[in-house]
Amino acid sequence: MKNFRICAFCFILLLNFLMESNAHNCCVSYTKRPRRCAILKGYDIQGIxxxxxxxxxxxxxxxxxxxxxxxxxxWTQKAVQCLKMMAKPDRLSLLH
Structure with a gap:
């Protein structure tokens, strides 16, 4: 029974750690350097x-x-627009 309690406690600790580690996926500051659209492949929007x-x-x-x-x-807005344009299918290829 003692081993079960220790295992359960460790499991709960692990779950808590994993839930807390999701905070690392958040932006906490902004880059100071603009980036070219050519180096980007996509984006996500982080809300509050x-x-x-x-x-x-x-x-x-x-x-x-x-x-x-x-x-x-x-520059951020331009990069988002650029990525949106790259994601659109070529309209001419749809006509053929």
């Missing part, structure tokens, strides 16, 4: 929810770590 208290655009570069950007900066 739960443990993420900073609105951000999280760019996913083709290589490297995610980049947290201020959604109100002009």
């Amino acid at each position: 929810t739960g443990k993420c208290d900073l609105p951000a655009i999280i760019f996913h570069p083709k290589t490297g770590k995610p980049i947290c950007a201020n959604p109100s900066h002009e």
